Amino acid sequence: xxxxxxxxxxxxxxxxxxxxxxxxxELEQWETYExxxxxxxxxQHVHVGIVHAASAEMALLLAKEQYARRRQTSxxxxxxxxxxxxxxxxxxxxxxxxxxxxxxxxxxxxxxDRIRKYQQEHGIKDRKEDRRKKKESA
Amino acid sequence: xxxxxxxxxxxxxxLYKIADDQLIIGHRNSEWTGLGPLVEEDIAFSSIAQDxxxxxxxxxxxxxxxxxxxxxxxxxxxxxxxxxxxxxxEYPIGEYDFSLMRNFLFNHAEKIRFEMLAxxxxxxxxxxxKKYRGEIKYHxxxxxxxxxxxxxxxxxxxxxMQTALNETFNLAxxxxxxxEFAGNLKELNIFEGESALQNRWLEAITPLLEKAxxxxxxxxxWQPVYGGRKGYHTExxxxxxxxxxxxxxxxxxxxx
Numbered sequence: 001x002x003x004x005x006x007x008x009x010x011x012x013x014x015x016x017x018x019x020x021x022x023x024x025x026e027l028e029q030w031e032t033y034e035x036x037x038x039x040x041x042x043x044q045h046v047h048v049g050i051v052h053a054a055s056a057e058m059a060l061l062l063a064k065e066q067y068a069r070r071r072q073t074s075x076x077x078x079x080x081x082x083x084x085x086x087x088x089x090x091x092x093x094x095x096x097x098x099x100x101x102x103x104x105x106x107x108x109x110x111x112x113d114r115i116r117k118y119q120q121e122h123g124i125k126d127r128k129e130d131r132r133k134k135k136e137s138a
Numbered sequence: 139x140x141x142x143x144x145x146x147x148x149x150x151x152x153l154y155k156i157a158d159d160q161l162i163i164g165h166r167n168s169e170w171t172g173l174g175p176l177v178e179e180d181i182a183f184s185s186i187a188q189d190x191x192x193x194x195x196x197x198x199x200x201x202x203x204x205x206x207x208x209x210x211x212x213x214x215x216x217x218x219x220x221x222x223x224x225x226x227x228e229y230p231i232g233e234y235d236f237s238l239m240r241n242f243l244f245n246h247a248e249k250i251r252f253e254m255l256a257x258x259x260x261x262x263x264x265x266x267x268k269k270y271r272g273e274i275k276y277h278x279x280x281x282x283x284x285x286x287x288x289x290x291x292x293x294x295x296x297x298x299m300q301t302a303l304n305e306t307f308n309l310a311x312x313x314x315x316x317x318e319f320a321g322n323l324k325e326l327n328i329f330e331g332e333s334a335l336q337n338r339w340l341e342a343i344t345p346l347l348e349k350a351x352x353x354x355x356x357x358x359x360w361q362p363v364y365g366g367r368k369g370y371h372t373e374x375x376x377x378x379x380x381x382x383x384x385x386x387x388x389x390x391x392x393x394x
Contacts, residue, residue, distance in 0.1 A: 030176070051178045052176055052177075052178055053178070054287050054291070055283075055287060057283050058283050058284075058287060061182065061279060061280055061283050062178040062179060062181075062182055064182075064276065065178070065181050065182035065185050066178055066181060066182075069185060
C-alpha cells in the first residue's frame with residue numbers, strides 16, 4: 001500500500017506500485033512553479049518560494065494568497081521550476097576567489113580620503129558627512 | 139438620507155439579503171479549511187471565505203446605523219426564518235466540484251451587484267462597493283481559473299463539473315428572487331433590480347462556461363429556487379446557524 005504523511009491519502013488505500021516502492025505516480029502531484037514577488041513597480045522581482053499548480057494561471061492565483069497576502073505587492077511572476085537552469089552545487093567552487101585577488105572586490109578600493117581632500121580643496125560640502133553629524137547631534 | 143417607514147424596510151431587507159448571502163457562503167467555504175485539495179488552495183479558499191465574512195460584517199454595520207442590533211448579534215443570534223439568504227449558499231459543501239461551482243455562480247452575481255452599487259444613493263454601500271472591487275475581482279479570477287481547469291482537464295473532471303453546474307444552476311437563479319420592495323429601491327436610486335442583475339450575470343457567465351466546455355441547462359429546464367429572500371429556507375440552514383453561533387451564545391457579553 002502507498003504510504004503518505006497525509007492520513008486522508010492513506011485512507012484511500014492506494015495499491016503500491018509494481019516495483020513495490022511506495023511512491024506516488026508521476027503527475028499525481030502537480031508540478032511546481034517558482035514565484036517572484038515585486039514590491040513596487042520598478043523594483044526587482046525577488047524569488048520568494050514555490051507553489052503547486054496545474055497551470056501558470058493557477059500558479060499566479062495561488063501565489064497571490066501564499067506570498068502577497070500579507071505584504072505590499074505590485075506584481076508577481078511565476079516560472080515553471082523545470083524551466084529554471086541552475087548551477088550544480090558540485091561546481092560551487094567556481095564562486096570562490098583566491099585571497100590574493102581582493103583587489104577585484106569593490107571593498108578593496110580606498111578612495112574616500114582622496115575624494116574628501118578634493119572636496120576640501122574645492123570647497124565642496126560632504127553631504128553624507130553633514131547628515132551623519134546632524135544625526136549625532138539630534 | 140431620511141427614509142419613510144416602507145423605504146427603511148426596503149433598504150434593510152436589501153442589505154440583509156446581500157450580507158446574509160455573504161456570511162452563509164463565507165461560513166460554508168470556511169468548512170473546507172484544513173480539507174482543501176492542496177495546501178496552497180486550502181489557504182486561498184479559506185482566505186476568500188474570510189473576505190466574504192468580512193464584507194458581511196461591514197454591511198451589518200451599516201444596518202446597525204439604521205437601528206438594527208450590532209453585527210455580532212445580527213450574525214449569531216437570529217433564527218433561520220430571519221435570514222434573507224438564498225438557498226444556493228445554504229447547501230452543505232458537498233464535494234469540491236459543488237463548492238467551486240457554487241462559488242463561481244455566486245461570485246459573478248456578487249461582482250455585478252457591487253458594480254451596479256458603485257453609484258447607489260446609499261452612500262455607505264457605494265463606498266463598500268468600491269472598496270471590495272479588488273477582493274471580489276480576485277474571487278472571480280479564482281473561480282474562473284478552477285472552472286476552466288477542471289472543465290477541460292479530463293473526462294471525469296469535466297463530467298463532475300457539468301453535474302455540479304446542473305445541480306447548482308436553479309439554486310443560483312434563486313439569487314435573483316425579486317423583492318416586494320423592488321419599486322422602492324429603484325425609486326430611491328438604490329438598486330436597479332434583480333432581473334437586470336440576472337441578465338447581466340447570464341451575459342458574464344455564458345462565455346466563461348463555454349470556455350470551460352460546460353453547458354448551461356436548457357432554458358425550459360430553468361426552475362429558480364425561490365423562498366430564501368422571504369425567510370423560507372432549506373433544512374440545512376438551521377443546523378449551520380446553530381454551529382456558527384455556538385461559541386458566541388455561550389457568553390454573548392464576552393469581549394473579543
